[in-house]
Amino acid sequence: MKQWLVQLGQRYLSKETRRRLSRYASWPPVGWVRWGSLGRLRPISPDWGMERGSPIDRYYIERFLAQQQADIQGKVLEIGSPRYTHQFGGEQVRESVVLHVAEQREQVTIIGDLTDGENIPSDTFDCVILTQTLNAIFDVAAALRTVYRILKPGGVALITVPGISKISRYDMDRWGYYWSFTTRSMAKLLAAAGFSQERLHIQAYGNVLVAIAFLHGLAFQELNQKQLAYHDPDYELLITIRATKPGSKNESRTDE
Numbered sequence: 001m002k003q004w005l006v007q008l009g010q011r012y013l014s015k016e017t018r019r020r021l022s023r024y025a026s027w028p029p030v031g032w033v034r035w036g037s038l039g040r041l042r043p044i045s046p047d048w049g050m051e052r053g054s055p056i057d058r059y060y061i062e063r064f065l066a067q068q069q070a071d072i073q074g075k076v077l078e079i080g081s082p083r084y085t086h087q088f089g090g091e092q093v094r095e096s097v098v099l100h101v102a103e104q105r106e107q108v109t110i111i112g113d114l115t116d117g118e119n120i121p122s123d124t125f126d127c128v129i130l131t132q133t134l135n136a137i138f139d140v141a142a143a144l145r146t147v148y149r150i151l152k153p154g155g156v157a158l159i160t161v162p163g164i165s166k167i168s169r170y171d172m173d174r175w176g177y178y179w180s181f182t183t184r185s186m187a188k189l190l191a192a193a194g195f196s197q198e199r200l201h202i203q204a205y206g207n208v209l210v211a212i213a214f215l216h217g218l219a220f221q222e223l224n225q226k227q228l229a230y231h232d233p234d235y236e237l238l239i240t241i242r243a244t245k246p247g248s249k250n251e252s253r254t255d256e
């Protein structure tokens with residue numbers, strides 16, 4: 001509000017009148033917000049917008065993996081399925097390894113827990129793709145130590161974690177859904193696991209509009225490029241990390 005108006009108010013209006021008027025000082029004033037389609041207690045889609053298009057977090061995850069495509073090569077470990085190994089690594093991938101914590105599904109090559117890393121050999125992988133998984137592991141610090149240990153020297157971990165998110169009921173009812181992260185908590189966790197600051201590239205995506213849309217289960221196709229691209233550092237919806245283990249391999253980033 002204009003300074004002269006505030007000063008005039010302070011001189012001539014009572015404290016109570018000033019308090020009442022302050023409700024109209026921001027736009028829209030208190031009581032005037034129109035919720036439209038969003039004014040409901042249940043989300044528009046409880047299934048991340050799958051039936052409307054593609055989930056908003058996947059928009060950022062897949063753009064990140066496309067940017068880091070050159071890293072997805074050689075021997076690659078992914079969690080749950082080889083979906084992104086094949087989608088982004090293609091012919092560059094010599095061997096695809098899929099880790100699952102509990103279920104021997106088709107395409108799963110190792111049953112194992114990242115927390116103890118028991119069945120997973122050290123200094124083995126050129127690339128570890130760890131998308132939306134650390135939120136489902138209680139002992140995140142131990143899981144990241146395993147990721148560091150199993151990477152070859154110079155190997156790259158491509159990690160994504162949720163910031164502002166609803167809970168995945170599917171994960172919660174099986175192995176658990178424990179955490180949401182920030183760029184800061186990820187930086188600390190990765191440093192504690194052995195990754196040095198110079199070899200970490202951490203990026204957050206999101207803004208208030210994208211966060212509301214994601215929580216309501218709108219699809220990314222319902223937002224435009226400008227809305228998806230606008231970055232507000234106070235609304236970390238999705239965090240991406242490229243972390244390199246020290247070693248001799250070429251460490252140049254594909255988007256630099």
Ligand SMILES: C[S@@+](CC[C@H](N)C(=O)[O-])C[C@H]1O[C@@H](n2cnc3c(N)ncnc32)[C@H](O)[C@@H]1O
Binds near residue numbers: 101102132168
């Ligand atoms: C939401 S899925 C994410 C994986 C998938 N690649 C993706 O991008 O959506 C969560 C995964 O965490 C895995 N998970 C849960 N606890 C784990 C643990 N302790 N060690 C390894 N994987 C674990 C589950 O097997 C599940 O596949």
